[in-house]
Amino acid sequence: MQISRRSFLKLSGATTLSVMLADLGFDLSQASAQVRGFKIKSAKATPTICPYCSVGCGILIYNENGKLVNAEGDPDHPINQGSLCSKGAAVYQLHENERRLKKPLYRAPGSDKWEEKDWEWMIEKIAERAKKTRDANFTVKETVTVPQTGQAADIVVNRTEAIGCLGGAALDNEECYLLQKLMRGMGLVYIEHQARI
Amino acid sequence: MTNHWIDLKNTDLALIIGGNPAENHPLSFKWLTKAKEDRGARIIHVDPRFTRTSAKADIYAKMRSGTDIAFIGGIFNYILQNDLYHKEYVLNYTNAPLLIDPGYKFEDGLFSGYNPEKRSYSTDTWKYQTDAEGKPLKDMSLSSPYCVLNLMKKHYERYDIDTVCKVTGTPRDVYQQILENVAAMGAKDKTMTIMYAMGTTQHTVGSQNVRSYAMLQLLLGNIGRPGGGVNAMRGESNVQGSTDMALLFHILPGYIGTPAAKPEHATLQAYLEKETPKSGYWSNKPKFMVSMLKAFWGKAAVKENEFAYQYLPKLNAAKNYSHIALFEAGAKGDLKGLFAFGQNPVVGGPNSEIEAKALENLDWMVAVDLWETETAAFWSRPGAKPADIKTEVFLLPACASYEKEGTISNSGRWIQYRWKGVEPAGESKADLDIINELGNRLKKLYAGSTRAEDAPIRDLHWDYGQGACDIDRVAREINGYDTTTGKLVPGFAKLMDDGSTCSGNWIMSGMYPEEGKNLTQRRDNKDKSKIGTYLNWSFSWPANRRIIYNRCSADLTGSPWAADKAVIWWDPLQSKWVGEDVPDFNATLAPDKPGGCNPFIMRPEGLGGIFGLNAMKEGPFPEHYEPWDTPLDRNPFSGQLLNPVVKVWRPEEMGTPDKFPIVATTYRLSEHWQAGAMTRNVPWLAELFPDMFVEIGEDLAKEKGINNGDMVVVASARGEIKCYAMVTRRFEAFNLDGRTVHQVGLPWHYGFKGIATGETANVLTPHIGDGNTMIPEYKAFLVDVRRAG
Numbered sequence: 001m002q003i004s005r006r007s008f009l010k011l012s013g014a015t016t017l018s019v020m021l022a023d024l025g026f027d028l029s030q031a032s033a034q035v036r037g038f039k040i041k042s043a044k045a046t047p048t049i050c051p052y053c054s055v056g057c058g059i060l061i062y063n064e065n066g067k068l069v070n071a072e073g074d075p076d077h078p079i080n081q082g083s084l085c086s087k088g089a090a091v092y093q094l095h096e097n098e099r100r101l102k103k104p105l106y107r108a109p110g111s112d113k114w115e116e117k118d119w120e121w122m123i124e125k126i127a128e129r130a131k132k133t134r135d136a137n138f139t140v141k142e143t144v145t146v147p148q149t150g151q152a153a154d155i156v157v158n159r160t161e162a163i164g165c166l167g168g169a170a171l172d173n174e175e176c177y178l179l180q181k182l183m184r185g186m187g188l189v190y191i192e193h194q195a196r197i
Numbered sequence: 198m199t200n201h202w203i204d205l206k207n208t209d210l211a212l213i214i215g216g217n218p219a220e221n222h223p224l225s226f227k228w229l230t231k232a233k234e235d236r237g238a239r240i241i242h243v244d245p246r247f248t249r250t251s252a253k254a255d256i257y258a259k260m261r262s263g264t265d266i267a268f269i270g271g272i273f274n275y276i277l278q279n280d281l282y283h284k285e286y287v288l289n290y291t292n293a294p295l296l297i298d299p300g301y302k303f304e305d306g307l308f309s310g311y312n313p314e315k316r317s318y319s320t321d322t323w324k325y326q327t328d329a330e331g332k333p334l335k336d337m338s339l340s341s342p343y344c345v346l347n348l349m350k351k352h353y354e355r356y357d358i359d360t361v362c363k364v365t366g367t368p369r370d371v372y373q374q375i376l377e378n379v380a381a382m383g384a385k386d387k388t389m390t391i392m393y394a395m396g397t398t399q400h401t402v403g404s405q406n407v408r409s410y411a412m413l414q415l416l417l418g419n420i421g422r423p424g425g426g427v428n429a430m431r432g433e434s435n436v437q438g439s440t441d442m443a444l445l446f447h448i449l450p451g452y453i454g455t456p457a458a459k460p461e462h463a464t465l466q467a468y469l470e471k472e473t474p475k476s477g478y479w480s481n482k483p484k485f486m487v488s489m490l491k492a493f494w495g496k497a498a499v500k501e502n503e504f505a506y507q508y509l510p511k512l513n514a515a516k517n518y519s520h521i522a523l524f525e526a527g528a529k530g531d532l533k534g535l536f537a538f539g540q541n542p543v544v545g546g547p548n549s550e551i552e553a554k555a556l557e558n559l560d561w562m563v564a565v566d567l568w569e570t571e572t573a574a575f576w577s578r579p580g581a582k583p584a585d586i587k588t589e590v591f592l593l594p595a596c597a598s599y600e601k602e603g604t605i606s607n608s609g610r611w612i613q614y615r616w617k618g619v620e621p622a623g624e625s626k627a628d629l630d631i632i633n634e635l636g637n638r639l640k641k642l643y644a645g646s647t648r649a650e651d652a653p654i655r656d657l658h659w660d661y662g663q664g665a666c667d668i669d670r671v672a673r674e675i676n677g678y679d680t681t682t683g684k685l686v687p688g689f690a691k692l693m694d695d696g697s698t699c700s701g702n703w704i705m706s707g708m709y710p711e712e713g714k715n716l717t718q719r720r721d722n723k724d725k726s727k728i729g730t731y732l733n734w735s736f737s738w739p740a741n742r743r744i745i746y747n748r749c750s751a752d753l754t755g756s757p758w759a760a761d762k763a764v765i766w767w768d769p770l771q772s773k774w775v776g777e778d779v780p781d782f783n784a785t786l787a788p789d790k791p792g793g794c795n796p797f798i799m800r801p802e803g804l805g806g807i808f809g810l811n812a813m814k815e816g817p818f819p820e821h822y823e824p825w826d827t828p829l830d831r832n833p834f835s836g837q838l839l840n841p842v843v844k845v846w847r848p849e850e851m852g853t854p855d856k857f858p859i860v861a862t863t864y865r866l867s868e869h870w871q872a873g874a875m876t877r878n879v880p881w882l883a884e885l886f887p888d889m890f891v892e893i894g895e896d897l898a899k900e901k902g903i904n905n906g907d908m909v910v911v912a913s914a915r916g917e918i919k920c921y922a923m924v925t926r927r928f929e930a931f932n933l934d935g936r937t938v939h940q941v942g943l944p945w946h947y948g949f950k951g952i953a954t955g956e957t958a959n960v961l962t963p964h965i966g967d968g969n970t971m972i973p974e975y976k977a978f979l980v981d982v983r984r985a986g
Contacts (some may be wrong), residue, residue: 020331046619047615047720053432053870054430059599061618063619070806076722085223087876088224090882099878100567100594104812118354122591123634129561144459144460152524161513161531163536166537167565168436170538170540171538173705174629175538181657181701184493185653189446191518193445197520197547
């Protein structure tokens with residue numbers, strides 16, 4: 001069996017290493033151990049779960065002196081047992097990526113560009129906008145007809161229909177919980193996310 | 198999923214319909230491959246396009262988009278006409294022998310109770326016949342014409358092989374093979390799994406598509422058993438968790454219905470009386486609801502104020518607030534502000550140009566993301582004039598999943614912990630910290646208010662720290678604790694309705710049962726079970742049960758139906774259910790005691806619902822209707838072309854086959870993900886699939902004079918886009934009763950931002966949704982294709 005350097009490197013990261021090497025018919029264990037050693041010798045491995053599809057594969061994040069040095073399939077994870085698909089194998093580039101947003105950005109009405117702002121300013125302005133919109137568009141009571149009697153009845157509704165909230169499938173459970181709690185606390189009913197679409 | 202990913206290894210047959218796991222859930226195939234190798238399992242793939250899943254299947258059946266109910270209805274007919282269902286299971290564990298009201302009728306595509314003006318049903322006749330005490334009547338001999346099984350048999354006798362294949366376009370011989378293979382799974386020692394995804398749900402009949410799968414699994418006795426179940430392959434890493442947490446207008450955490458402005462929801466007492474069934478596990482709903490209110494409003498929620506029930510926003514009972522409705526409100530200018538946490542509707546929303554335009558009407562929008570998405574930058578999209586767009590936009594940098602900690606729930610309901618592996622990039626922050634800070638700031642703004650309408654936010658229990666959010670406190674609140682002592686509750690069975698406990702989401706209660714034991718962090722991968730339940734790895738809701746309704750895995754005496762299909766069984770010596778999974782049943786209720794053979798504990802009668810009482814808006818049995826955009830001018834099964842209960846938002850935007858003769862669907866690629874921001878910004882992935890394309894079969898390409906790699910225009914009744922043509926043999930024309938109809942497919946990942954850019958497929962899709970959920974009909978619409986220029 002022919003083996004290129006590229007596929008050899010790929011194999012060297014697999015957990016079923018010994019089995020796969022045996023299949024190749026020659027012993028690569030010494031060489032592969034060296035490659036492995038170079039890459040992650042003194043790095044700290046932290047388990048995470050893939051952020052893409054919902055299979056929930058385990059991934060190990062390797063950090064050396066505060067820097068991300070590698071990310072690969074978690075061999076101890078019962079579902080993926082070290083394997084990853086094309087997306088899972090690319091999670092390294094989610095952190096090491098010049099396109100990541102590094103600062104809060106603001107776009108003024110009518111403007112054609114972003115301006116960098118600090119967090120404090122952004123959170124303050126967002127809270128002010130949310131309060132203003134909510135307070136100006138808040139329904140406390142709604143009058144409905146009671147079907148049995150045909151009479152009108154006032155029902156407390158405490159809602160605003162002027163603000164919407166989208167998203168959640170990319171958030172953690174704890175984040176989803178707080179997000180819906182805050183939004184319901186503000187009286188939102190337009191609370192929706194990816195599961196609907 | 199009723200089951201979980203590793204459980205796929207226990208199956209004898211995988212029916213994969215409306216999904217493409219080999220490409221979109223690649224690691225799931227590890228377990229299907231194992232089932233093939235270890236137990237000779239077979240795979241059937243039903244899809245309009247021949248994908249990598251088809252390539253790994255034993256039988257591939259092509260099926261025109263939007264015809265699942267016809268396809269499954271034909272299987273029902275075959276099983277029922279030939280008595281091939283799992284008799285003992287069906288007779289005892291489902292509502293098959295129960296008698297239905299004699300007023301129930303079905304004629305020409307409509308069930309009894311239809312109101313054409315309102316496009317809705319009165320469900321008065323969709324009910325059981327009952328005795329004087331209100332208990333359903335049944336006929337265990339199955340001879341009554343009113344029993345569910347006979348009504349079902351009658352309903353589906355129209356779904357003969359010829360009619361089905363004329364509608365679905367499936368070759369008759371292939372369909373015949375599928376009927377035989379699937380029906381063989383009604384044997385006691387066999388199980389079939391059904392795996393589906395958005396190819397099933399994104400239709401005007403999406404919910405009924407899923408329901409038809411569940412009914413098939415009940416007929417075959419495959420629910421609650423290893424290698425069985427109805428298994429939704431969900432699209433995002435935590436879309437299961439975000440659904441459980443109710444980031445949806447119609448539910449509160451743990452699938453408790455949102456109250457609406459109607460007399461029966463006017464008070465907590467009225468709400469609980471109306472919404473709590475008298476029997477089944479949902480009879481505990483008051484405990485879950487009150488504990489949730491205590492989690493939301495803490496000390497401000499007391500018995501005297503209905504535990505702050507009136508603080509919960511109530512829906513207008515006549516209105517829908519789902520995604521499509523939200524953007525229709527935006528289009529009218531009724532929406533003033535919008536938060537978007539990692540969601541990108543300008544690419545992912547149906548009829549996406551409408552959705553982008555709706556953003557122009559907002560006063561302000563907050564986008565929280567890792568990237569500058571098309572939604573965050575909607576004001577600079579091609580063709581937009583920024584100077585005319587007055588929306589103020591706040592774009593907050595969120596950190597990546599491994600730059601923070603927290604849990605996510607996979608499709609199999611495993612709640613797994615993720616630890617922080619590296620510091621956040623730049624000034625990016627965890628969404629948790631962003632939400633907490635926003636909450637802190639809003640609380641401060643409302644702190645001094647004495648206005649009654651400000652009480653819900655002023656009194657919201659919000660105590661997670663300043664700056665960084667204390668995630669452990671959030672986890673405790675979700676699990677629940679004693680509101681006096683702060684002691685964690687061991688699980689939802691201990692929640693109370695008197696305010697003495699809180700729990701933010703009852704179904705997850707038990708994940709953090711005692712001090713120092715957040716079970717979602719468990720990583721013990723040693724598993725001695727034959728079926729691979731991995732009970733000590735993370736925590737699965739509910740109560741760490743891995744296979745839902747697993748009482749069904751045992752027969753009437755409490756013994757497994759087959760030795761290699763054992764999950765739990767009754768141990769008479771210990772007088773309890775034991776086995777390889779946590780019983781999803783009263784652990785000490787013997788099979789010979791009342792209720793001991795009623796395995797569907799969430800149902801009031803404890804039985805699987807072959808007949809759906811009033812759960813579905815279209816009727817008790819799924820019926821085939823054509824998509825909103827259909828290539829047919831009549832429905833061969835009835836006089837109803839379109840689902841009679843769907844809400845029509847934009848009647849003028851219907852595509853007709855005279856102008857748009859080709860069926861289209863959207864789909865996903867292994868190398869990209871959803872609306873694309875998470876992959877089109879990643880160089881390795883962008884390089885693998887750099888451009889937008891439409892996939893066209895060789896026969897259609899020849900007819901249109903289109904070559905592989907040509908630029909083409911794809912047009913629908915909503916708009917048109919330009920992209921490359923990818924000509925393949927994976928789409929083949931359908932023969933629909935002698936007429937040739939082509940289908941094409943488009944990946945929906947592309948937009949104008951990122952490294953890999955392209956025009957957006959959703960410009961073409963309609964703003965119409967399913968009759969129950971309002972999920973958009975992305976998977977069956979009409980287009981035409983022509984060479985560009």
